Amino acid sequence: MTMDRRMLMTAGLGAALLEGTRGVAQTAAPGAGSFAAALPQPSETIDLWPNGAPGAPAVLPVEEVKERSTDTAVNDRALLNIARPRMAVFRPLRPNGAAILITPGGGYNWVVIDREGYELAALLADQGITAFVLFYRLPHQGWAAGPDVALSDAQRAIRLIRARAATYAIDPARVSSLGFSAGGHLCADLSVRFDARTYAAVDKADRLSARPFLSAPIYPVVSMRLPHAHAGSRRNMLGDAPTPEQEAAHSPDMNVPANAPPTFLIHAEDDGSVPVENSLLLRAALRAKGVPVETHLFTHGGHGFGIRRAIGKPVAAWPDLFLAWARTQGLFGS
Template sequence: MSLFYSTTYGQELIELWDEKDIPNYKSTAEREDIAKRDITFISKVQKPTLEIFLPSERNANGKAILILPGGGYGGVAYDWEGTDYAKWLNAQGIAAFVLKYRSPQAASVIESYKAPIQDAQRAIRWIKRNAQKLHIKKELVGVMGSSAGGHLASTLATHSTSYYEATDEIDKESFQVSFMMLIYPVVSMKKGITHMGSRNNLLGKEPTKQLIEQFSNEEQVTEKTPKAFIVHSADDGAVPVQNSLVLYDALLKNNISTDMHLYPKGGHGYGFGKSNADAPDWTAVAEGWLNSW
């Protein structure tokens, strides 16, 4: 059973599993670390949590988004690409959920590449299990991810296999999402396209060809992949714009509705872009897309 406790940042915070039920987990003495920076960056994440942000009932439109912050799979930029997004989504009438997912290289993780997607699948199932009381429509649950969080979001949206064994009623729910929003995302694990830091953290420094293919999400797109909204900048020096281009090509070939916005400038990791004069004003077009269906 998931545990509930209060938080000063959101409306409610839950642990996705009791400690004894966390898949792919072993207890260690390692502890999470919150860096002293101008953003809240949490590394060595041990136990996944889901922070809930709800709009007023009158404003709610039934849509819900699981937010997956970036951080190169070395941690999560929790407010910068997480809780700040949640507050913006609430203003659009959308329920938002920020996932603090496990770091693949945390000492408590047994198999690195499984931990983040296990947490994301569980989070979607939890949202759907609680949809009625949260005034959410199950068919309107999507995912949003930035940078490495974009890789995790596209993994969730394109992989059809559950990465852990069912343990309770929550796991009877589907983890499939109805749409994805990817902000300067890592998509591929192939050299020359990927962000090597994210790849090394997720798959290790010498991954098999099978793992590289499995987590190159442009290769996992099918006619069942959900519709997509994608933002990227051509001058992104960390995550090449080719990540979004190869995904767009795969989506196009499978006739998946995709709204992609490529900008000449902006670099990488700009979040909302309020502190970067060159960053695109992507939230304006995102709001139009979210309100178009």
């Protein structure tokens, strides 16, 4: 998979060709921001909650799209104040039965749209994988589930994907999760607490398992304990003065069950935002439970490289490394 701008501009075209038909009206995908979207956008979304997200604050957040790019050829949007959590769907031309839920980062302050969402979704769709980009609620905005609110959305998303497997030509057994940074924390949290009861069931989909087939936290926030915690994610999730019990409850490395899914980890040693120790702590905890784990560490890459910022660096190999590993684990079927 050659990682260059031309591929980024064309990788989503195959997925876009199948995005012309919507189902029942759903909340639209995030808007274009301050200038037009440069890459193919999803035309299909799935609301997570049929009657609105549970445990809403008295005043709902007002959604906002912030464009952070200064290059009109490439978007770098962030979605703030999410009140209607939903998935944006990227369908492949030839689905191979695999599905991946993508949880972008944003420090639990916003959710990145393009750099850690749509760009990867388009590349996965090119490989025959149906990709679902999750816009999840943020834990500091008054939702009743508090620190578990994003996990509620991720659990519900996995269950909905499985419930709609026939619609998307998906094998419900091969639904996986991949996330970046704080979204990597959510990905890891889902992989260790998929059975946690974080919301009351709303329909038959909630009878299904939320355990991912595979898990891939990419440069993830893991520990909520100092000195390795990412300060912004920790504050947005647990407040300014969390107790040791709260830190432990929301540090995935401290909650790994023996039946956690096989896990793939990528981190750069020079990550100045989320120390590499986060991935190492999770790796050690998984190995201690006998859970298969593959880990790749790169000398250079910094934080937030996603797809675009990895171009021209050794770390640009990570999507190929992930796909090769996922194939050995059975993501692409027998």
